[in-house]
Amino acid sequence: MTQVEFPPNTPHEDNKTQLVSAHTIHPQAWKWYDYFTFNVDHKVIGIQYLVTAFVFYLIGGLMAVVMRAELATPDADLIDPNLYNAFMTNHGTIMIFLWIVPSAIGGFGNYLVPLMIGARDMAFPKLNAIAFWLNPPAGALILGSFFFGGSQSGWTAYPPLSLVTANTAQSMWILAIVLVGTSSILGSVNFVITILKMKVPSMKWDQVPLFCWATLATAILALLSTPVLAAGLVLLLFDINFGTSFFKPDAGGNVVIYQHLFWFYSHPAVYLMILPIFGIMSEVIPVHARKPIFGYKAIAYSSVAICVVGLFVWVHHMFTSGTPGWMRMFFTISTLIVAVPTxxxxxxxxxxxxxxxxxxxxxxxxxxxxxxxFVMGGLSGVTMGTAPFDIHVHDTYYVVAHFHYVLFGGSVFGIYAGIYHWFPKMTGRMMNETWGRVHFVLTLIGTNLTFLPMHELGLQGMPRRVAMYDPQFISLNQICTVGSFILAASVIPFTINVIWSWIAGQKAGDNPWQALTLEWTTSSPPIVENWEVLPVVTHGPYDYGINNHSAELPSSTATEASA
Structure with missing residues (x-):
């Protein structure tokens, strides 16, 4: 089974000459230390993103465990409330800007997009490397801010609070987010040009893998929204350090304008985190169900629809900010509409x-x-999209429950699915399936035990972002704390599995899943230039059981089960 042909006497034969020339500059395979250098290979950069993001995931997760341990009792008896505020701010910041976004689009996007469209690399390799190397300094700024008290204004950095608390730390936080935003913009330009201009000529648009459609929509959305956040944060930086008054209410500034600038990016940021994960889902499910994807065009165009409609829903975060009735009605409707393509x-x-x-x-x-x-998180999101209910639960733990079901139950589950699926391609070795199932069970139990009770906490009125709370909420909080410990423990078998499998796992072969997308037609791991000869597409990426492409399970790699 193959998706490529190498017909004789075609222009693709010329690539052999190009490859010989290229190999006088690049080795056949990279050494381990090459992954710590300024490397322009998209595969190296993809792994750099994934590993760096996972390190920050561990750091952000440690902050979450400390916060949940503090919340096991109503009093602030474990850490100082100011440190709790700093942990709360930077936990959210790290998880969004340094874990989910970099791993979803930076990691998987960089590694897979050129392979999926038959390209040798990204359109701008050096720009790609620069985009990655902006992330470690951003993380260093966030962690370094703790030496100055840590940013304590929440990941939204709303003024006037952000103007009066830990100004040096807040400035470091702003600079970190601007660096990450710049990285996102540079990466997005690269993705758009690469997908539009570098797919092999034989690949029609209805043969482009759905992960590439999702990545394209994500990149366009990032290009439209990220500069707005950067502008708002730069103005806030000026207010803190240079005496301006863009957002100082006592000097004629307008704090609501900041909220508009922030949320114009930060609600689309939800789609920046989840759209690449949707693309991963669209690749994993057909392969492991041995069926063609249902509604290819509908799924592809729905990514574009989310990109467009997602730009017009941000005000539902501001229903309690003096928003006029007509605006509440408009953004309630637009918020409900965006659920349709999802x-x-x-x-x-x-x-x-x-x-x-x-x-x-x-x-x-x-x-x-x-x-x-994600369905659980989506249903609670629909409830909060309606202004009357949102006003009732605003700034309660109901909101925390909602976005953790969407982002952890959605994005993080998807990242794990992608790692288990493409690990053989990246390393040439299989991960241990038994430990993978242990990891899944612990993660599923921990996620629900941690976040499901938060819905009830929110409906009962417990406010978010506080270290001390009314004793009536103690029982549910203790359940959430136990769940968070299970969730933290779930990372242990995964980490051991990754490291051990990478070193001594079973050899995978080039295509252990018998998948049909182009990345599986090259070696595992791929050579530096991806292919000896560029591939020619001969069928669709999900044609299982169609045109003589077997839908049977590969008996050597998985256990067969009925649906």
């Missing part, structure tokens, strides 16, 4: 699973787990 994807994945020859690999388990978690 629902299209959910129904497409469920229909793909229906009747499939499902193999319950670790990748598939996390993909199915994502479906349940």
């Amino acid at each position: 629902g299209v994807k959910i129904f497409g994945w469920v229909a793909t699973l229906w009747g499939g020859k499902i193999r319950f690999t670790s990748a598939m388990l996390f993909a199915i787990g994502l479906l349940s978690m």
